[in-house]
Amino acid sequence: MxxxxxxxxxxxxxxxxxxxxxxxxxxxxxxxxxxxxxxxxxxxxxxxxxxxxxxxxxxxxxxxxxxxxxxxxxxxxxxxxxxxxxxxxxxxxxxxxxxxxxxxxxxxxxxxxxxxxxxxxxxxxxxxxxxxxxxxxxxxxxxxxxxxxxxxxxxxxxxxxxxxxxxxxxxxxxxxxxxxxxxxxxxxxxxxxxxxxxxxxxxxxxxxxxxxxxxxxxxxxxxxxxxxxxxxxxxxxxxxxxxxxxxxxxxxxxxxxxxxxxxxxxxxxxxxxxxxxxxxxxxxxxxxxxxxxxxxxxxxxxxxxxxxxxxxxxxxxxxxxxxxxxxxxxxxxxxxxxxxxxxxxxxxxxxxxxxxxxxFTADDRLRRHIIERLMCDFAVDFNTLDAYPIELVDACRKQAQRLVSEDRFGFCSFDDSTLQVQPVAKPFTRIIAANFDAYYEPEQFQYSKAV
Ligand SMILES: C[S@@+](CC[C@H](N)C(=O)[O-])C[C@H]1O[C@@H](n2cnc3c(N)ncnc32)[C@H](O)[C@@H]1O
Ligand code: SF4
Missing domain, CATH: 3.20.20 (TIM Barrel)
Structure with a gap:
């Protein structure tokens, strides 16, 4: 819970x-x-x-x-x-x-x-x-x-x-x-x-x-x-x-x-x-x-x-x-x-x-894909990212694993290759997606409340 x-x-x-x-x-x-x-x-x-x-x-x-x-x-x-x-x-x-x-x-x-x-x-x-x-x-x-x-x-x-x-x-x-x-x-x-x-x-x-x-x-x-x-x-x-x-x-x-x-x-x-x-x-x-x-x-x-x-x-x-x-x-x-x-x-x-x-840089394209899949499917399978440079995919995969290991709220799981947002965490998906946003600065005032 x-x-x-x-x-x-x-x-x-x-x-x-x-x-x-x-x-x-x-x-x-x-x-x-x-x-x-x-x-x-x-x-x-x-x-x-x-x-x-x-x-x-x-x-x-x-x-x-x-x-x-x-x-x-x-x-x-x-x-x-x-x-x-x-x-x-x-x-x-x-x-x-x-x-x-x-x-x-x-x-x-x-x-x-x-x-x-x-x-x-x-x-x-x-x-x-x-x-x-x-x-x-x-x-x-x-x-x-x-x-x-x-x-x-x-x-x-x-x-x-x-x-x-x-x-x-x-x-x-x-x-x-x-x-x-x-x-x-x-x-x-x-x-x-x-x-x-x-x-x-x-x-x-x-x-x-x-x-x-x-x-x-x-x-x-x-x-x-x-x-x-x-x-x-x-x-x-x-x-x-x-x-x-x-x-x-x-x-x-x-x-x-x-x-x-x-x-x-x-x-x-x-x-x-x-x-x-x-x-x-x-x-x-x-x-x-x-x-x-x-x-x-x-x-x-x-x-x-x-x-x-x-x-x-x-x-x-x-x-x-x-x-x-x-x-x-x-x-x-x-x-x-x-x-x-x-x-x-x-x-x-x-x-x-x-x-x-x-x-778009190559990194933007990959992160754009990851964020879009999280926002749409609440999941992203890192084994389906062959179209992107392997070193960038590996960096994002590590980021996903770190997200799960440091996850104090039980937002996500990572099994084999898939980062999965837990059903109860769906309302917080924008917060989860922000982990993959290379430009995210929480102090920026353009944005609105997460929920
Ligand atoms: C571009 S508006 C056009 C709608 C149309 N002019 C109307 O008022 O019925 C599209 C939708 O954006 C949403 N919207 C506008 N301002 C918003 C805000 N501050 N926060 C969240 N949604 C907003 C509203 O639900 C609105 O129906
Ligand atoms: S919500 Fe009101 S002000 Fe905004 S676009 Fe629609 S009619 Fe115009």
Whole structure:
């Protein structure tokens, strides 16, 4: 048995969420453009690519939000931004050696659901000029039920949407007031029905634990209401309170936030409730119906983790478009310029808005693989790492053995060749993964609480 209180007292420092390794805090200014050109030049025509499009606008500002977004009540800045996004997508054509097949496309934000249907179609048209989109292309979008209307839902259906991810967070009015996010169950239910009526079959719902004024019973009631909407997938993220990075989080009263042990208990009860409702637990914070592709990928050891969380996306190359978006290739990570005005100026000057980047070293590749497998499978078999230099694998193997021999909490076992996270230690996997992070500095303030 693990004593969670002792673990949380000992590991009180923040840790990365490991949606990438190395983490975005390691990206270096000015590397992005060259790295991106090299990545595109190295594409294999046989391999489909993924694309992430970022919409950094919302018509409300939720105080808990840690996303790259801006509040606007006017549509004009959004419309102008869409013109830049379309121009950036079209610019790709000049840099791509051929027309790649688009395997997966994700529209995230911010709130892509506030886009007008005409703008969605402009984006789709630009994508079609650059990529081949076919019936197998998975297209997903993040939806804030309070800003989406029937016309946008029709536009999304015409766009070819295959999965919608709906933000709920919590349904209790007191919690919603404490995070400045009013959203009735009825509005959410109506949007779910409209999406299904428009033919969008696969739905995900996002909920959060660790929100201000959120008791265990409020959280469980929210999850019950979500389950009543029959989503195929659910994400239950721990609220990341990082007011030093996101000033508006200062609007949240710290006295209303649960402490680490309470957060742990809430997350554990929530996991039990979702599993009892028929969902398969996936990684540290996702759930899916057992016949959903994410659940199947998890069972087959084919799950991946990217900036959006857990995914079935196994493509080597992800092209990021839009301010602050991050892409990835076999060479490294590339991030677009973050401030949207600078991003728009670069695009209008005909320049690819690539700014920061990180070129993988051999050690980064190996540690990235180890961390991804730990986060996805809770295990890593060191005898399957032939693709990596043997001396680096040996160093990590020794690190794994040391981790187990010095493990005062019973987090992991190491038998023959496999480092295995114990089932009770799963909520602490980010702490375990940090042991393989060569850059981890606990004093860094970019990160959030481990649980
Ligand atoms: C990019 S947001 C977009 C969602 C959409 N705009 C909405 O509000 O419904 C995606 C998800 O990130 C999660 N998120 C945002 N801020 C967070 C934070 N501080 N900690 C943990 N998760 C957060 C929320 O669950 C949210 O639904
Ligand atoms: S949670 Fe969604 S709607 Fe709220 S500010 Fe963040 S991105 Fe915008």
């Amino acid at each position: 693990i004593d969670p209180e002792a673990v949380l007292n000992h590991h009180c420092k923040p840790v990365p969420r490991y949606t990438s390794y190395p983490t975005a805090s390691m990206f270096k200014e000015g590397l992005g453009a060259v790295l991106f050109e090299q990545s595109l030049a190295g594409l294999d025509p046989a391999d489909p690519v993924s694309t992430y499009l970022h919409i950094p606008y919302c018509d409300r500002l939720c105080w808990f939000c840690a996303c790259h977004t801006k509040h606007t009540l006017k549509y004009a800045p959004v419309a102008r931004y869409v013109r830049s996004l379309v121009a950036e997508v079209k610019l790709l054509k000049q840099h791509l050696p051929f027309r790649p097949l688009l395997g997966q496309l994700h529209l995230g934000g911010g709130s892509p659901s506030l886009l007008k249907s005409d703008d969605l179609l402009l984006i789709r048209d630009a994508l079609e000029q650059v990529f081949t989109i076919n019936a197998d292309t998975e297209i997903s979008v993040e939806i804030d039920p309070s800003d989406v209307n029937g016309s946008t839902i029709d536009g999304l259906a015409e766009f070819g949407l295959t999965r919608a991810s709906i933000g709920v967070q919590d349904f209790h009015p007191d919690v919603q007031q404490a995070i400045n996010r009013p959203q009735s169950f009825e509005i959410t239910r109506d949007v779910v029905q409209q999406l299904r009526a428009a033919g969008i079959r696969s739905l995900n719902i996002d909920a959060l634990y660790g929100l201000p004024l959120q008791s265990e019973s409020r959280l469980l009631r929210t999850l019950e209401q979500c389950v009543n909407l029959h989503p195929d997938r659910m994400a239950l993220f721990g609220y990341a309170h990082v007011p030093w990075l996101k000033k508006h989080q200062n609007m949240i009263n710290c006295d209303d936030l649960a402490g680490p042990l309470e957060r742990y208990k809430h997350s554990r009860s929530a996991t039990q409730a979702l599993v009892a409702a028929g969902y398969q637990a996936i990684g540290i914070d996702h759930f899916a119906k057992p016949d959903d592709s994410l659940a199947m990928a998890a069972r087959l050891g084919e799950l991946h983790r990217n900036f959006q969380g857990y995914t079935t996306d196994n493509h080597q190359t992800m092209i990021g478009c839009g301010a602050s978006s991050i892409g990835r290739s076999t060479i490294g990570y590339v991030q677009n310029t973050v401030p949207s005005n600078q991003y728009e100026s670069q695009v209008s000057a005909g320049t690819l808005p690539k700014n920061k980047g990180l070129v």
